[in-house]
Amino acid sequence: PITGLGWYAGQLVADIFPVIGVLAMTVFLFTPEWRLSLIGLLLLVVFACWVHLSDLLILPLVFVSVVVAQRLIGRAIPIRRGMGVGLSLLLAWAALPVANKAVSGEAHISRYSHVFMMSRLVETGMLKTWLDEHCDTDPARLCYYKDDLPRTNKAFMWGGESPLALEGGGRKVKEEYDRIIRATWTEPKYIGMHILGSLRSTAELLGLWRIADELEGQFYRMDYSAPYGSINSFVPEAMPAYLGSAQNTGAGTLGLRYLDRAYQLVLAISLLTMVILLIRSASRKASAIALMVGGSTMLWGAWVCASLSTVDSRFMGRTAWMLPVMVALLIWKGQQERPTRNNNSVIPERG
Template sequence: MKYLNVIFIILIATVVLLLPALYNGYPYIYSDTGTYIYSGFEGKVPIDRPLTYGLFVRHSSLASSLWFTVFAQALLASSLIWLMIDAIFKSVRCKTRVYIISIVMLSLFSSLTWFTTFIMADHFSALAYLLLFLLMYIPVRNKIIFLASSLTYLFFTSMHLTNAPGHLFILIVLVICKLLIPAFKHFFSWNQIRIGYFVVLLNFVFTPTIHWLFSGEFVTTKAGHLFITARNVENGSLKAYLDDNCENKAYRLCNYKDSLPQAGSDFLWKSESPLYRLGGWEKNAEEYKAINTNILLTPKYLQLFFSYYCQTILYQLILHKVGCEFIPFGKETPPGWEIANHFKEEENAFLAARQCQGKLDAPFNILNMVYLIFGILSFIIIIYLLITGKSRPLSSAFAFCTLLYYFGNMLVVSIASAGSRYNTRIEWLLLFSAILIITETASYRNKTAKAG
């Protein structure tokens, strides 16, 4: 009966997380959604991203409805939130109470529900982190369960190229803290850190292996150099480098050095960009790589790169926006084509959705302000309780690792992108951490007071 109650409450939470999609009339989509659907159904590795989220869309949708996909995403999120709470609290009543508080607050005051109902890989950045923490800090004696959990973690993490480096950042800082800060010597065990390194480093083999199985090429991505080139377009280092070197080096890109776009996204996606005039994404890779290497090894150009990188970090820190990607996508767009090809029976529902009709009336300006306020409050609460030592070990460890992941993610994504959604996709973890650290501390104090 106890397990049936848990299943029931998780299913209720799953429905709550789906409310934005129900309001829209269809899951939220983006231009990249078309790539994910195509790659998953055709089994073709995209040049600019991993295949795994496409496979998830293909199989979670049962090749019939994207509603099944967002239901799966909501179920995974509600289940992992429960598992995290279950690991911290012993009383079933306490677990249930904290779970309800968490779901309600995360639904009202964070970005969780929007990314849950978004057909994009971003949702799994937070879920992969939760799984990593559970693998590290919750002992699993059953080897089969540990193996299954590890494979699930690897699959989740592989869905976006920024996930594994962000997780590696957490572990590097944990080692430094354990070696240099006495207070951390008993906070994290070396065995926990070893488990973390084991599963995180496997990511750098797992994704290429999946790609090798489908394409015969053992690569994580074939377009990483182009995202760096686009960054160099945006920060001005590419123009400066070409101005200084085109007289002596016969780069094909020299023919377009005076017509480079200002935005890196325009370089990557606009058909009139030099990238496409020179043959597209699969051409001139060695030239782009050589230019990028020279820029990063030359102080004059590296200064431009680093200065803009710091500006992007600040941008990621202060600008959290949900809704920017929810622009109308009609029938003659990449997601429209793929929905027509693979979800034909849903095409009318897709076209009738508020997003597609341009009638999405959600007050995103107000919502984003609310999310920012609660994010800042969560950050302050976490820092205060960690510094004063008034929090309990497990929730403190989770909150500390969440802060590391938040900043690590920001450092990683700022190398190649300035999109506001990249930190927004995980900001709900800050609020969740604050809820856990407050409730575990309060629960412990109540028990201590009663015992006294």
């Protein structure tokens, strides 16, 4: 039967690029000798930023973290290497509107950023609070829905009965949404709510060690999910089989929660090994930088996604594998640097 697996796989294709971009930056910064092929790494950084817009924030934040960490341990990054990465990140921001204009005829970085930000306000409850306080003096179309707002960002963005859909979609509500979003950043009360909500959501996401949610969850059964909507519109005769599939929990489950346990075990071992490496490693400074790359990728990835979108296990999983990779590389490097025993001892000849 038709399932939501294709949609899920399509999301994962974009999700690998934050780490690809970070690895490209890292190799460029720390490769000792110059090679012309290194320019390809900078182009890969730009491409990674364009594949998923969160990377426009994640990659610069990781870059700054690595530069600061290098300074703190007394190892400055070569100026030309740092400038190369910095210019590639600036190019990603500056050239994206040009690329979008060439494709769609409209210059923009994100055409629907206001929708994502508003869905974030919905999920945290901030929008309901703001509307309760301002609708009497500052009426908005959203005031008609303030007592019936969706509870999740997915329901707000994709639900057929959400205020967004009922008002005609993202383009028609842009002016009002932008005005409300700006207003929440001008009042101290709401600035505090933004900050606390960001910290709370980031901490929640950092502890969300699961990778099987979309393989066994209920989301694809919801009428506002993309697979449900597409199947219902184009092949409605396949809906019974779709809803009855194990992936959509219509016939039990796929029994894939063991993947979560394996994932949790790998992350726990990686964190423990990271601490041991920082305490016992002879090359502690090199270990610290490698672990800074892995750790900051996880941290900034969680902060950006949790603060600007939603708390979703997928957002943690897409960067979490960076830490085990760095730990494994450090262990391998340590094994390679161990002095080998000299087994070619000279046995004195008998006279």
